[in-house]
């Protein structure tokens with residue numbers, strides 16, 4: 001009792017901030033792993049920790065020794081088994097707005113033009129039943145994926161995209177990667193989805209479109225060669241048969257969010273640049 005009172009009396013503002021930060025980080029980690037395999041793992045670890053401490057207090061040394069050793073080697077196993085989740089977690093931290101620039105560095109007018117060109121492309125591919133796969137890079141870089149194709153670095157125009165996807169031309173197979181107002185690369189190979197519960201009728205173009213959204217924060221547009229149907233994949237979910245109004249809304253939202261999505265670092269950099277001009 002004395003000790004608790006001592007601690008309470010000696011507590012400083014710095015200690016409160018310290019505890020607040022730890023509580024916030026734990027809360028964030030919990031929110032991040034909620035409803036994932038890692039949530040079960042965390043529960044398992046907590047139970048093991050409690051049982052280990054109990055066995056120590058009750059002087060059950062064989063159980064204590066076994067659990068302690070298991071915990072030591074278990075840490076290594078966690079890194080191996082949960083490498084995907086750990087990677088996603090670290091990427092999530094890296095995506096915090098402090099560090100990242102906007103996904104679309106466009107002014108409103110340029111953004112509108114891009115949306116028009118994209119709408120014309122998708123409409124035309126869909127009407128002619130030409131297969132198309134377009135990935136919009138956001139905050140997680142897709143350079144490794146872009147390197148599997150051919151670098152383009154061209155403006156987004158319906159003509160250029162139409163040429164790329166035109167059947168039997170060298171770049172028509174694979175995906176186009178778009179970053180901001182530029183076509184970054186074409187003919188790129190995407191990882192296929194790891195979602196085994198997908199309907200068997202879903203082909204490889206759609207699986208590839210989904211796959212890339214499972215490992216990054218990109219948005220993918222798919223035009224089916226077979227049916228002309230347009231679909232969107234985002235965060236590992238496939239939305240099929242999107243109508244043109246819905247699609248335009250989605251693209252407009254993405255291309256108008258440049259200013260809003262700018263990170264603190266980018267805003268600070270912009271302000272400095274403006275001050276320099278003055």
Ligand SMILES: Nc1ncnc2c1ncn2[C@@H]1O[C@H](COP(=O)(O)OP(=O)(O)OP(=O)(O)O)[C@@H](O)[C@H]1O
Pocket residue numbers: 131132133172173174175188189190191192202203204205206207208223224225226227
């Ligand atoms: N891993 C991949 N990365 C990028 N593009 C891919 C990948 N796998 C397949 N594709 C593209 O998908 C095409 C094959 O599409 P497929 O017919 O198998 O799929 P689908 O989902 O049924 O599409 P569609 O409805 O257009 O027929 C390939 O020619 C290629 O252009």
